[in-house]
Amino acid sequence: MGSFVVSKFGGTSMGSASAMAASAEIVSADPRVRFVLVSATSGTTHQLLKIHELRRGGSVSECQQFAEEIEEKHREIAVELGCSEKAMETLKAFLLELKAPLICSDSNQSLDHLLSVGERMSSLLFTEALRKKSGSKITWIDARKFLITDDRFGKAEPDITLTRANCDPLRDRLDLVRDAAPEVFVSQGFIGASSQGATTTLGRGGSDYSAALFAEALSADGVEIWTDVPGILTMDPRVVLNARIIDEMSFAEAAEMANFGAKVLHPATLAPVMRANIPVWVKSTFRPDLPGTRISPQVESGAPLIRAIAVRKRQTLITVSSLRMLNAHGFLAKIFEVLARYHLSVDLVTTSEVSVALTIDEDAMGSAGKSVKESTEMLAELRSFAEVRLEEDLSLIAVIGNGLNSAPGVAAEIFHAIRSQNVRLICHGASEHNICFLVASEDALTIARQLHEVCIEKPRVDG
CATH class of the missing domain: 3.40.1160.10 (Acetylglutamate kinase-like)
Incomplete structure (x- = not known):
């Protein structure tokens, strides 16, 4: 053929x-x-x-x-x-x-x-x-x-x-x-x-x-x-006028961008093409002459360390607390078992000795899905063995790139850029491709613009 x-x-x-x-x-x-x-x-x-x-x-x-x-x-x-x-x-x-x-x-x-x-x-x-x-x-x-x-x-x-x-x-x-x-x-x-x-x-x-x-x-x-749009950009051009087209990116980078809110690709899109090793092009119907963005298994080693900033709104933070967590086995599994029964996918998780904080994407619950707050049966199950607190109207900001968990000074540079902002939750180290923050939705775009300016518009000088 x-x-x-x-x-x-x-x-x-x-x-x-x-x-x-x-x-x-x-x-x-x-x-x-x-x-x-x-x-x-x-x-x-x-x-x-x-x-x-x-x-x-x-x-x-x-x-x-x-x-x-x-x-x-x-x-x-x-x-x-x-x-x-x-x-x-x-x-x-x-x-x-x-x-x-x-x-x-x-x-x-x-x-x-x-x-x-x-x-x-x-x-x-x-x-x-x-x-x-x-x-x-x-x-x-x-x-x-x-x-x-x-x-x-x-x-x-x-x-x-x-x-x-x-x-x-x-x-x-x-x-x-x-x-x-x-x-x-x-x-x-x-x-x-x-x-x-x-x-x-x-x-x-x-x-x-x-x-x-x-x-x-x-x-x-x-x-x-x-x-x-003429390809995948470093950030939503409606938010940042200086957003740039990314000529080429890896499957891993694109998956992170789609997962963390980039509107150009549906989050699940990359799984089938990754399984079959099929390249993807993102292009503009209204400017077909432009090359767009190519997504392939690997990109050249000279690709920028930080590639994009993504924002995902409508996040809910669920904090589950109980003294039963102290030196107990299977408590986390019990929480995730309840969430799985109600088809709730967790994005970020942090734990302490007596509490677990995790985020749920309200937009990922299907065309007819209930909000977390409306999922009364699920909340009742969690409350049968722990105290549960909900925080709504939050946004997830992701800094996306390569080797972010091993490049010296990257985390410090990012944290310094948002030092004056109130950050509700930080997730760093689980992936080499992202550093994530949970913030109030009203602050999200301001923080994202600051990160884009520092991490992408201003070239990073190593050493």
Whole structure:
């Protein structure tokens, strides 16, 4: 099979007929692109979430208003693209699902099915846009027939073995390289299906993850993430005007950035490409001439020590205290056992003789997940054997780089830069790729700017 890549286009790249046409131009200009995944048009997922919320609250008129706005937007795009009569009929069928009653008693399952409409509509429209630009055979496929997950609605986990088996026929068709016009597949990011056929989602921003999973399952040679920024930057350019594009970074560095809040990549994206050793490019749909950022297993040894600053908001600090911890075995295991039962993932942990402090990311709890404060059953279990205190409205700041736990003076330089700030928790030493701080959300951007100025804008002088 010839070399091919999987390309994913985000919501802004699907946001209008002109944006879709520009994205289609990128695909048609590169014969290596044989499999394309798209997100819902920008803003649609948020509107669908509102519809679900209003349905549950019984606000029929407001729900209808959001549905009509979504319908109007997608019909306008379809007309502007000059979609075929068949495509218009399919779009009409998708739009009817917005007005349907709740499809089952499990509201999270209903939400996942509703959210899938966004990706199905955008991928249908993009297929039409691509057919007008490309001489290749363009085939629309339903991701739910290939990407198989568990039934944890809102944040489903993929079944790698079943997904790969389902993708075998696609891989065979990708082997059939037609001389002039190879087949190009268009599908949806973010969505999959359980083994029973129920629609599932991979969590907010999961389209990147879908691209990596399909690339692994199809044995692709690369993944392209097309977005509205020209690559991965040293910090969010909306916060720091002097943020710089990172030309190349390692899987480990990119994983740290995604995990600690960089919006360009979904945190789970790197696992499949790391397993399959598939490089990733992050590029701008609106500046396809720029090289973007390449993510590969290793980077040159001359890479800067500190690469980026990331901020992740909506963090909750849970402090669990009990005198039973003194000289006791298994106390930490008991805490983590409770958290695992409620699918809560811990990021930072510090301990003393009688207490454990740990952070939970509120945004990592799925499209229908409760907040930590609302998880009353989980908190009751913890309180059955310890005192529990919650602190909300915190942010996690990560300094990301290489060899941070072994380079002399790095920690001192970082701590000196924020010496006047109130830091709630520090995590250093567990990874050579990050030093993390937990701070009040109202102080987070000021601290992050200070760190970017000292650690990245001003060159470090060793010795």
